[in-house]
Amino acid sequence: MTRKIELLAPGGDVEAIKAAVIAGANAVYCGLDTFNARNRASNLSFEDLSGILRLAHKYDCEVFLTLNVVILEQEIPAMVKLLNKLVNSGIDGIIVQDLGVFNLVKKHFPSLDIHASTQLTTHNEGQIEFLAKLGATRVNLSRELNLPEIKTLTALAHQHDVLTEVFVHGSLCIAFSGQCYSSSVSVGNSGNRGRCSQACRDEYEITAAGNRFPLNLKDNSAYFDLPQLVDAEVDSLKIEGRIKGAHYVYTVVDSWRKQVDKFVESGQLLEDDSNLHRVFNRDFTNSFLQGNLTKDMFIDNPRDHSVQHAVQKYNAISVVEIKEARKGLHAERNEIGEELAEKIKYLSIAKQPLAMAFSGSLDTPLCLTMTIGDNDKVHRLQTTSSLRVASKITLDAEAIEKRFKNFAINDFSVEAFDCSELDENLSLPYKELTELKNQAAFLLNNSVPIVPAVEVPALEKHQRITSKPSMSILIADEKDLPLCDLTESDIYFKLPESFKKGCNKYIDIFLRNPRLIPWFPAVLIGKDYLEAVRLLEQVRPAKIVSNNTGVAYKAFEMDIEWIAGPFLNTTNSYALLTLKEELNCAGAFISNEINRLQIRNITRPDNFKMLYSIYHPILMMTSRQCFFQQTVGCNKPAIEDGCMLKCTKATTITNVKGVSFAVDKQKGGYPSIYNHEQFLNFDIVNDLAGQFDEFFIDLTNIGAGSKAELDKTELVTQFERFLQGDEQAQQHLSEMVTVRTNAQYSQGL
Incomplete structure (x- = not known):
């Protein structure tokens, strides 16, 4: 090979x-x-x-x-x-x-x-x-x-x-990376900013299946x-x-x-992986790679499993035997640690010592000799022009050092700066000194040309497309189609994450209801992605919203107008510019993780819509694994092909602080966990209405948990009134949505 x-x-x-x-x-x-x-x-x-x-x-x-x-x-x-x-x-x-x-x-x-x-x-x-x-x-x-x-x-x-x-x-991670907001929602530390507090490793009240760490994978x-x-x-x-x-x-x-x-x-392979068990681990699984999503992927302990492995390896049963197994593990670790210390003790990342010596006399070039390390490498270079008698400004040690002392500061430590061989009262055009400096920098950069610093110009500010922000609605069930008759708002229809191969159910829905705008989820794997593309090809909608960049790319290829959904995590002007310039995106939802100060200076590209969700269930995480195996229990030993399409289980889990979360599984959806509060943000409408073209409300029942279903007709009516400036509508919505938060908007990233 x-x-x-x-x-x-x-x-x-x-x-x-x-x-x-x-x-x-x-x-x-x-x-x-x-x-x-x-x-x-x-x-x-x-x-x-x-x-x-x-x-x-x-x-x-x-x-x-x-x-x-x-x-x-x-x-x-x-x-x-x-x-x-x-x-x-x-x-x-x-x-x-x-x-x-x-x-x-x-x-x-x-x-x-x-x-x-x-x-x-x-x-x-x-x-x-x-x-x-x-x-x-x-x-x-x-x-x-x-x-x-x-x-x-x-x-x-x-x-x-x-x-x-x-x-x-x-x-x-039990959640899809980039699609986990549990830490952000719970304690304000976003995984999308490197501050994940690992809620999946948290302890919960013991579940019906008998687990205290129901989200903890090996x-x-x-x-x-x-x-x-x-x-x-x-x-x-x-x-x-x-x-x-x-x-x-x-x-x-x-x-x-x-x-x-x-x-x-x-x-051939080595058969012994014992060293891997001697350092921190939670026991091991390869089930994702093998496509065998079993209960055995979980372990009800997020702490180090290496001691348990040592105990099992030596069949230790008694207190004395267990103590000896622990002692043996620590001895093995110490031995490896000593081996490592010996191997790296001479490895250094210290700056390389650099000695610079300048020399020259009248009518000769200015010469620079650079010595790196202990005479390890020597570079000699000189100016094109010769030194001349100084008329006004003298080229002395101070002037040279000012030009040269910081130009290689990251990788070198200037140990010596010698101008003793440079005659006095001489001068040289400063452009020659600059050229000598550039030559030296090139040589110290391993003879790779130095790329000049780039100044990125400020982006041009463009006005919003609409005269005032409109409202849009998301539904996920045909029974909610009568809501279309209540409003002129855009109506998005949420597609599942899994499709039955060759089934035209959703294609038929869009063909029968051309007003509906397809809303594609963030995760579409294998045949589900291919089925989503087939829907695009069969329906050829005028516009879509996609939380999946793969579907977005196909929409771009097919010249279908598309909007970047909220789970693409857009937080700055250049992200919008990428979507517009590279994929002809028509608009994007701004991330719900950022606050007013972080949003207000975002600049839209020309002819580009900015959208924001003001009401939705708060997704904490979505997983390809099953949350029910470790919570309410499931008779199936592993996730089967039909689980995605058929399972509709729901439960709650409660952490040791007493906070409960809804565990939700829709037909055709991945298992997901939602916060116990709904996201409801009146403040952004009052703060930044002039910056947005569209405010969005989610009227699906996904992630509702045990909360009672609200009157969707009334929600549509009151949200429209609120966006028109009706203060009583805001009060009425507050009374309807009693378990709510906009903490992410308050705290930001």
Whole structure:
């Protein structure tokens, strides 16, 4: 086998990155202390990053930087400043979630490779095409996919010169990444900003199935699935763990390195994965990869399972035996730790010492000799023009040092600055000094040209399309069609996440009711995506709303007007610009996670609508796994093909703080969890009505839990009156919707 298989390791801090490099990682991913989705990791300074790049590249290891969060409008200048530094850093790629960053990089920093983050929830063919058009060179596929799905998407990605990356080891989220708002809703820490508080690991009141941690999955391990991943032609095997320490990273990467090397050399696998059990784990599962979604994926304990594994390994039963098993585990860990310490003790990311010596005399060029390290590398260069007698300004040590002392500050420490061999009372045109400085910078940048800093111009402000904001409504059941007769508002019809293959039920609904506008969900995998595309082709609606970028891409190809739904997490002007310029998007919902100050300066593209949902159930998470196996219980040992289409179970779970959440499963839908409160935001209408073209209300019963169904006719009437300025309507709505919140709008990101 000759195709390269990249082993991609996590690097939460400098020591972990050293551990990954020395253990044989082909690449590491790490984050700075800003703009990354692991704020609980130690993270790095830019100075650290420079040293890490030098160290990693010495060992033929690439470095990818995580910029995998949504970006706020006021942060765009800081992001541009960072990109200006990264473009000259030697970084091998950046990992991105925000659609606006794609726009900035493609236009202004095209030499940077963009990797699409797992936060973009990539799981169907259209999304691969969407990301390829935006400029992605690599896509991190959703963790929920099985091996045949991965193989299909990888083949398509390669047709578009896009690489694929798959998580093979570490923590599993029960929710689709990028579609989990549980932390944001519960404690104001958004997973889309790297502040996930891991509500899925929380303890709940014991469920009917007897579990206290009903959302807690085992860790992922594809250690023995390597042949199938190779057959799928996956390009990168990604290990999770940027909040894990160096000991963990070294152990896991070393184990995987040996497994990959063994398979490459012999086509055989190592059978011993015991080292993986010696570091933090919640026990292991490969069920997502195998497409076997069983109860065994869960474990009713989110804490470290390594001790239990040691106890089981040694068949320890008595107190003494258990104590000995623990002692043996700690001894093994200490041995690995000592081995690691010995291997990395001479690895350094310190700045390289740089000595600069300037020399010259009358009628000779100004010469610069740069010595890096202890005479390790010497560069000699000189000006084109010769030194002349100074008339006004003298070229002395002070003038030269002022020009040169900070130009290589990130990667070098100027240890000596010697002008003793430069004669006095001489001068040189400053443009020559600048040219000498640029030559020196080029050589110190490994003879790679320095990219000049880019100034991104302010975006032009465009007026809204409508004279005043209108209202739009979402329904999901034909029985609610009479609501169409009450209003002239746009009526969206929510499509399910799963379709019966070849069934024309929803096609017929739209053909019978041409006023209905299809609303596509965020997750559409495999045949469900293909059925969604078939609906587009059969109905050819005038307009759609899509929360799925794959469907959006097909709408773009078919010249169907489309609006980006609220689950595309748009939070800045450049995200809107990406959607407009790349995919001819007609409008977008602004994320409900951001507040008034974060919204007010967002600039719309020309002829582009801005929408906002003011009333809806608050989705916390959606999963491909089943929430009912661990809550109310289910007789089926695993999720079957018919579960998505037929199951309509519902329950509640209550955390140990006494807060309950609705667990909801619609026909054709994925299991989802909703907050106990409805989102109801009057404030944005009063604060920012002039900024929006449309305010949206969700009249589906999805996520209602045990709450009584409200009179939808009355809701439509009162919301229309409220948007027309009727204060009594606001009071009436407040009395109707008693369990409500707009906390996300108040707190923002």
